[in-house]
Amino acid sequence: MPLPLAPIFLGSQLVVAVTGSVPTVNIQNTCKAAASVTSGASVQQDINICVSSEEKARETMVRDWSNYPAVDRSRCVQAGPRVYLPSYVEWLTCLEMEAAVRKMRAEDKTNPRQR
Numbered sequence: 225m226p227l228p229l230a231p232i233f234l235g236s237q238l239v240v241a242v243t244g245s246v247p248t249v250n251i252q253n254t255c256k257a258a259a260s261v262t263s264g265a266s267v268q269q270d271i272n273i274c275v276s277s278e279e280k281a282r283e284t285m286v287r288d289w290s291n292y293p294a295v296d297r298s299r300c301v302q303a304g305p306r307v308y309l310p311s312y313v314e315w316l317t318c319l320e321m322e323a324a325v326r327k328m329r330a331e332d333k334t335n336p337r338q339r
Contacts (some may be wrong), residue, residue, distance in 0.1 A: 246285045247301055247310070251278040254309040281312035285319070296322040 255274035259267045289297070300318035301310075 246282060246289050246312075249310040249312075251275055251282075251310075251312065254278065254311055257309055278312045281316040285312060285316055288319075292319050292323070 252271075252275065255271045255278065258274055259270040262270055296319055300315050300322065
């Protein structure tokens with residue numbers, strides 16, 4: 225079962241500039257912090273599940289990074305680390321939501337609703 229990553233109010237460090245390539249972060253820190261606030265049966269199991277989810281999300285981001293508009297990359301990736309530990313899962317969700325909203329808006333323009 226995926227571990228939900230609640231916002232954790234701690235600082236973090238980004239290693240790579242947001243617009244150039246997918247940032248590299250220490251997901252072990254993120255997952256350990258997230259696991260410490262859950263009441264799961266096994267903290268290590270929660271950490272392992274979290275790390276696996278984060279690695280999969282990062283792989284998707286690396287594969288698709290150049291397809292995301294720079295404004296979306298900047299908005300999604302830079303916003304989080306000021307407030308909570310970075311998460312590839314959250315960044316990917318943000319990027320996917322931005323793309324979905326853009327697509328819906330384009331469809332609304334080409335297919336106005338009949339009243």
